[in-house]
Amino acid sequence: MDKLIDDSSTWMNIERSILNHNISHSYIINCLDESIGKLFAIKMIQLIFCLNSKSNEESNKINDLILKNNHIDCLWIEPKNKSRSIITEDIELL
Numbered sequence: 001m002d003k004l005i006d007d008s009s010t011w012m013n014i015e016r017s018i019l020n021h022n023i024s025h026s027y028i029i030n031c032l033d034e035s036i037g038k039l040f041a042i043k044m045i046q047l048i049f050c051l052n053s054k055s056n057e058e059s060n061k062i063n064d065l066i067l068k069n070n071h072i073d074c075l076w077i078e079p080k081n082k083s084r085s086i087i088t089e090d091i092e093l094l
Contacts, residue, residue, distance in 0.1 A: 050062050
């Protein structure tokens with residue numbers, strides 16, 4: 001599945017933007033295949049937060065926090081309704 005993401009034009013554009021330090025303050029990942037969407041988001045977060053890691057140990061610690069949804073700068077919002085749409089109430093409750 002990584003190869004599918006790595007070869008996509010969407011990933012290549014996002015990766016290029018991040019490597020050029022052109023990032024937005026937030027991103028919404030919307031994908032018909034939930035597992036691909038989640039993997040895409042995780043890879044993107046890892047790229048953003050590990051890009052300037054000073055060591056492999058620091059990078060591993062950051063990756064661990066991301067995979068456990070415990071990174072302080074990341075907020076994971078999953079849709080709660082049957083239509084799988086994120087509605088205003090989902091965000092306002094935070």
